[in-house]
Amino acid sequence: MAIGTRFPEVLLAARRGADWAWAELYRDLGPGVLRFLKGQGAADPEDCLGDSFLEVVRNLHRFDGGEDAFRAWVFAISRARLVDSWRRSERRPKNAGGGLEEADRHHHHPAADGAMIQRASVSHLLEGLTPDQRSVLLLRVLHQFSIQETAIIIGKGEGAVKLLHHRAIRRLRRALLAGRDDVEGESWAAGLLPSLSPTEGA
Amino acid sequence: MGLEESEVSRLLRGDVPSDDPVWGEVSSFLDDVGTVYPTVATIAFEGHHLAAVARESRLVHSELQHHRHGAVKRLFHGKHRVFAGSVMAFLIALTAGVGVASALGINPLGQLIAPHPAPSSVAPQATSPRTGSPDPADGTKDRESGTVSPGTVPSSVPTPTGPPTTPSPTASASKSDDDAAKASAKAEKEAEKASAKAEKEAEKAAEKAKKEAEKAAEEAAKAAEKNKGKPTPTPGKGSGKEDG
Numbered sequence: 086m087a088i089g090t091r092f093p094e095v096l097l098a099a100r101r102g103a104d105w106a107w108a109e110l111y112r113d114l115g116p117g118v119l120r121f122l123k124g125q126g127a128a129d130p131e132d133c134l135g136d137s138f139l140e141v142v143r144n145l146h147r148f149d150g151g152e153d154a155f156r157a158w159v160f161a162i163s164r165a166r167l168v169d170s171w172r173r174s175e176r177r178p179k180n181a182g183g184g185l186e187e188a189d190r191h192h193h194h195p196a197a198d199g200a201m202i203q204r205a206s207v208s209h210l211l212e213g214l215t216p217d218q219r220s221v222l223l224l225r226v227l228h229q230f231s232i233q234e235t236a237i238i239i240g241k242g243e244g245a246v247k248l249l250h251h252r253a254i255r256r257l258r259r260a261l262l263a264g265r266d267d268v269e270g271e272s273w274a275a276g277l278l279p280s281l282s283p284t285e286g287a
Numbered sequence: 288m289g290l291e292e293s294e295v296s297r298l299l300r301g302d303v304p305s306d307d308p309v310w311g312e313v314s315s316f317l318d319d320v321g322t323v324y325p326t327v328a329t330i331a332f333e334g335h336h337l338a339a340v341a342r343e344s345r346l347v348h349s350e351l352q353h354h355r356h357g358a359v360k361r362l363f364h365g366k367h368r369v370f371a372g373s374v375m376a377f378l379i380a381l382t383a384g385v386g387v388a389s390a391l392g393i394n395p396l397g398q399l400i401a402p403h404p405a406p407s408s409v410a411p412q413a414t415s416p417r418t419g420s421p422d423p424a425d426g427t428k429d430r431e432s433g434t435v436s437p438g439t440v441p442s443s444v445p446t447p448t449g450p451p452t453t454p455s456p457t458a459s460a461s462k463s464d465d466d467a468a469k470a471s472a473k474a475e476k477e478a479e480k481a482s483a484k485a486e487k488e489a490e491k492a493a494e495k496a497k498k499e500a501e502k503a504a505e506e507a508a509k510a511a512e513k514n515k516g517k518p519t520p521t522p523g524k525g526s527g528k529e530d531g
Contacts, residue, residue, distance in 0.1 A: 102341075102344045104341045105346075107344060108337055112333070115333070115336070116326045116327055116329050119327045119329055120324055120325070124320075134332075134336065138336060138339075143343065145349060178499040204323045206319075211320075222317075223320070226317050227324060250295060251295065257313050257316060261313060262309050
């Protein structure tokens with residue numbers, strides 16, 4: 086959902102401090118940013134989203150551009166806040182699933198097994214990527230950003246973004262190939278189940 | 288195992304290469320990423336976030352306005368103060384100067400463009416107060432050098448009876464207009480003074496002459512009365528008595 090032709094008007098009103106304009110910008114970009122933060126394994130994605138928008142408010146007078154550029158700029162700020170939160174907690178993102186394992190343990194419903202396996206396998210594979218590779222993959226696949234916009238968001242050159250993207254896909258392919266080889270005749274993802282629910286076998 | 292950009296684009300679009308089944312799995316995995324991380328509604332904490340954003344927005348807006356006002360104020364503080372004051376004073380002086388020059392009928396722009404123009408008016412001519420008549424040979428003006436020799440006659444002075452004026456021989460042409468105007472006014476005053484003085488002196492002289500004539504007439508009358516009863520005196524005697 087984009088604001089469209091009204092964007093310049095909304096941006097101008099936001100610059101003047103109009104609450105309705107900020108509400109519109111938040112409702113337009115907030116869910117996407119939150120999805121990105123969760124995908125990146127932020128410890129507290131909601132807080133990170135709030136901090137990101139406060140930063141947007143503080144720096145809006147420096148921004149100049151259209152709606153696409155604004156979206157990329159907001160995501161760049163969100164990623165900077167995410168990196169700050171990683172530094173504060175002095176740890177790298179461990180689980181891009183954002184507590185999927187814990188949730189799976191508590192809500193182990195037979196009807197949801199298929200979806201849970203899928204989520205677990207996806208998060209397990211994403212864990213094998215570096216943070217930059219994961220960022221590029223999620224920004225390109227989930228949020229449909231171009232190479233140029235992705236480069237702006239992660240603060241790297243376009244060539245570096247292409248390289249990261251290719252490496253991420255090759256690594257995924259290797260992991261998928263290894264899964265096929267390891268688990269002959271049965272779904273390799275099913276092998277993840279014991280690790281997701283260690284108490285279940287006991 | 289090189290990966291072309293076109294292949295990546297095909298993967299992102301969901302076009303699976305038919306020759307390699309693993310690429311199909313990669314493509315389906317990328318599709319799954321979208322389902323695993325769905326768009327999350329922010330309604331639960333939207334109010335809290337928007338309140339913070341509105342508060343911050345008002346702060347930033349007021350800060351920016353304060354900063355803009357401060358920038359103007361800073362211009363007149365510290366080191367900038369002297370500079371800004373000098374510039375303002377210069378502009379005021381320039382404006383006032385141009386205004387005065389325009390009021391006097393001098394074109395200031397013309398003065399700036401042609402720095403050494405021939406002066407339009409000349410200094411007052413020196414005249415002798417005794418004669419009261421202009422003497423063109425008394426003073427000359429060197430137009431080429433732009434200097435005025437002492438005693439030049441102002442053409443605007445109708446009765447050049449004033450004392451000789453001595454404008455500075457080193458007066459430059461650029462000053463000549465102002466100097467000439469001042470000198471002209473001065474010469475006029477002096478001419479009026481001299482005229483008044485001359486009139487007074489003439490009146491005094493006329494009165495004196497009148498008194499002397501009256502006195503002479505009285506004496507002549509007295510002498511005539513004395514000579515009434517006497518024989519007609521010889522000129523030598525008569526004149527000798529009168530003289531005595």
